[in-house]
Amino acid sequence: MFTNLNLAIYFLYILALVNVVLIAAIYIIKMRNIKKQKIIDYFQQRFQDYLTYLHVNLEGKERLHVPPFKMNRVEQVALQERLNEMIDSFTGGASQKLLDLCEDLGFVHYHLDRLQSRSYRNKVDAAYHLGCMRVKEAVPALLQFLETHKYNSTLFVIARSISRCARDELDVRAMVSILMMHKKEFSDLLADIIKEATVDHAALFGEYLQANDPALVRLGLAGVKEYHDPKVSSVVYGLLDAQDTEIQRLAVRIYLKSAHFLPRNVVNKLIRHERVEIRLLTIQALTEWKHHTYLNEMKEALMDPDRRVMYASAVGLMELGQEGVVVLCGSALEMKGAGRGEAIQGIIEDEIKNLSTKLHDVEHLARYNAILYTYEKTFDENKRIYRIV
Amino acid sequence: MAVFMRDQVVDLNQDLFNFVSFKCVNGLACGVILARCANLNQKVLDSLKNYMSKHQPELSAQYVYDDHNQVLSILLDNWKLSATHYTSLILKDFLQDHHFLEGSIVIASFPESGEPSSFNLSQLVGCVTHPKKESKEIRIFTDQSTGEEIQxxxxxxxxxxxxxxxxxxxxxxxxxxxxxxxxxxxxxxxxxxxxxxxxxxxxxxxxxxxxxxxxxxxxxxxxxxxxxxxxxxxxxxxxxxxxxxxxxxxxxxxxxxxxxxxxxxxxx
Structure with missing residues (x-):
């Protein structure tokens, strides 16, 4: 007869079995790590002098020599890993000397052969190493591999290798167009991959910004979003009216970040934009700049139908110092009775309250006094709300 | 050419100074490798010379062993620091394989490593005969003074x-x-x-x-x-x-x- 007790016993057996399997798996992983560490330690010991030789002679005209002793496959792999790390750490002549050394060591030839292998694992490993070694002649085979590869994380390993090995912009463009065929959203990752190529990134991203394909435009925007060049603002200006809301949001964000001064008509256009997100971004940017030039625009934003914009604008005006606080308090008084005035007054009072807890800092104390003075003057308050201690 | 010396360190310094100065005066670089090793004899030096020539056929060098101080000196004609460094890797491989290496190997190339003054050369020899720490690593000798605020x-x-x-x-x-x-x-x-x-x-x-x-x-x-x-x-x-x-x-x-x-x- 099958009872609940039997079921519990079977369950315990299964649990015990799972535990044994997991312990065995952990043990295997641990053993592998120990073995790997031993190989690394041995490598460090045997190769320390050679690695010192590489470090000391990385710069200079003389070509680096291969180790004067024979290496087994494990040592070659360890040396290759070390060289990969070094190539990524250094620029110019030092990096080029390491690439030449990889060729002299036969690593380039070895991995070019492996790229033609029938084993998928070997091909991916070869693609990665060829990328590390910036092997230009590997690009056609890598592009072919990329084209036939399914959509998963390894796809980007191959793409990165192509970008690192790229002979010119054409190779990068070919890689991008293959990836774009997957029709997935990975603009940021792809922009990061493109930046690994030794081509004019700004020109390439600028070109993508002019493209008709929204995916390419998004890629262009992802590429230029970290630039702080006024030229970028002129390039993305044309996208401020883009139909695609995501593109428009990104374009506005980049435009506001890269521009150091905005024409008044552009500010007015953005501050009155139908999308609240755009209006909010604009106010936040104006707050960051702390330009008195946009005082009127920020005052206007206090009447924005969206409370978030109104709040951001009030905060922005307080950031502008005495002049901004005067405008803010005046606006609050003008709008009193309609609910909005009280809301703005509440924001000012909150700020006064907040600053009153930080009066040990001179900067906060000065700000506190300035806001409080204008507040009392505007609202005709006879007694101070918070006393300076 | 292999030469045996049985004099004191001061003679090793003098010999080095003469050789290095002569090369530098003639506008040539002069590589120096000093290694602390024991039990070297003429036969070993000959086989070392063959080994080095096999790896670097263009190498022109003098091999000198001071058995009193147990210092092997290799003086390299027109050999810059980079090349001297690589030659020292070959030398170390030989010495370690035959268990002759007893201490560190110090390398320099003049004038790259500093002025070929008798002071610098005695410092160089001192690095091998009186090392700060006992190890069998290859060390690079440089004129230590930066003369700058940041040291x-x-x-x-x-x-x-x-x-x-x-x-x-x-x-x-x-x-x-x-x-x-x-x-x-x-x-x-x-x-x-x-x-x-x-x-x-x-x-x-x-x-x-x-x-x-x-x-x-x-x-x-x-x-x-x-x-x-x-x-x-x-x-x-x-x-x-x-x-x-x-x-x-x-x-x-x-x-x-x-x-x-x-x-x-x-x-x-």
């Missing part, structure tokens, strides 16, 4: 490759360099050694680069000079580093020439 440098980075590279290159230029792999270790070393300059990554465990700079500022009102050498490329990181008192900001991948130029600029 000691602390390199803080999690990446061993970067730490080792920067240390080696700066040591070659005469700086006293120490390493730390995280912010906490860096702070401890800073308290112990008070280095003139800290070269730090921002991305560090325990205490990050910003916290490290902050702590240093709190401890020392004069604030030790800090150069940031980092993977972080964004201007926001750069601004924050400068706000915390960084003297310079270099992004990776980097060039050692640029780094040394920036250090020299701080010295100016």
């Amino acid at each position: 000691s440098i602390l390199v803080v980075d999690t990446d061993e490759v970067v730490r080792e590279f920067v240390r080696l290159r700066l040591e070659l230029q005469g700086y006293a360099v120490s390493e730390a792999k995280d912010g906490h270790e860096a702070l401890e070393k800073y308290s112990l050694m008070s280095p003139d300059l800290i070269i730090t990554e921002l991305n560090l465990p325990i205490l990050d680069g910003y916290q490290l700079m902050n702590q240093i500022n709190k401890r020392d009102s004069k604030s030790g000079k800090v150069i940031v050498l980092t993977d972080k490329h964004l201007s926001s990181h750069m601004n924050r580093a400068f706000e915390l008192g960084a003297a310079d900001y270099i992004t990776k991948p980097f060039s050692i020439s640029e780094l040394t130029w920036r250090i020299k600029k701080l010295n100016a």
Whole structure:
């Protein structure tokens, strides 16, 4: 007869079995790590002098020599890993000397052969190493591999290798167009991959910004979003009216970040934009700049139908110092009775309250006094709300 | 040509000085390798010479063994530091395979490693006969005086490759360099050694680069000079580093020439 007790016993057996399997798996992983560490330690010991030789002679005209002793496959792999790390750490002549050394060591030839292998694992490993070694002649085979590869994380390993090995912009463009065929959203990752190529990134991203394909435009925007060049603002200006809301949001964000001064008509256009997100971004940017030039625009934003914009604008005006606080308090008084005035007054009072807890800092104390003075003057308050201690 | 000497160190110094000076006066570079090894005889020296010639057929060298001090000297004609360094790898491989190596190997190439003065050459010999630490590593001799305001440098980075590279290159230029792999270790070393300059990554465990700079500022009102050498490329990181008192900001991948130029600029 099958009872609940039997079921519990079977369950315990299964649990015990799972535990044994997991312990065995952990043990295997641990053993592998120990073995790997031993190989690394041995490598460090045997190769320390050679690695010192590489470090000391990385710069200079003389070509680096291969180790004067024979290496087994494990040592070659360890040396290759070390060289990969070094190539990524250094620029110019030092990096080029390491690439030449990889060729002299036969690593380039070895991995070019492996790229033609029938084993998928070997091909991916070869693609990665060829990328590390910036092997230009590997690009056609890598592009072919990329084209036939399914959509998963390894796809980007191959793409990165192509970008690192790229002979010119054409190779990068070919890689991008293959990836774009997957029709997935990975603009940021792809922009990061493109930046690994030794081509004019700004020109390439600028070109993508002019493209008709929204995916390419998004890629262009992802590429230029970290630039702080006024030229970028002129390039993305044309996208401020883009139909695609995501593109428009990104374009506005980049435009506001890269521009150091905005024409008044552009500010007015953005501050009155139908999308609240755009209006909010604009106010936040104006707050960051702390330009008195946009005082009127920020005052206007206090009447924005969206409370978030109104709040951001009030905060922005307080950031502008005495002049901004005067405008803010005046606006609050003008709008009193309609609910909005009280809301703005509440924001000012909150700020006064907040600053009153930080009066040990001179900067906060000065700000506190300035806001409080204008507040009392505007609202005709006879007694101070918070006393300076 | 193999020569046996049974004189004191002073003769070894004199012999080296004569050889190096002669080469340098004639506008040629002169590589020197000194190795502490025991039980070398004429037969071994001949086989060493064959071994070296096999690996480097273009090598023109004199092999001298001082059996009193147990120092093997190899004097290389027109051999720059880079080539001398590589030759020392071949030599070490031979000496270790035959169990002759007893201490460290010291290399130099004049005039690259300094003035070929008798003082420098006696210092070079001293590195082998009276080493500061017993090891069988290859050490590079340089004229130690930088003559600059910055003499000691602390390199803080999690990446061993970067730490080792920067240390080696700066040591070659005469700086006293120490390493730390995280912010906490860096702070401890800073308290112990008070280095003139800290070269730090921002991305560090325990205490990050910003916290490290902050702590240093709190401890020392004069604030030790800090150069940031980092993977972080964004201007926001750069601004924050400068706000915390960084003297310079270099992004990776980097060039050692640029780094040394920036250090020299701080010295100016």
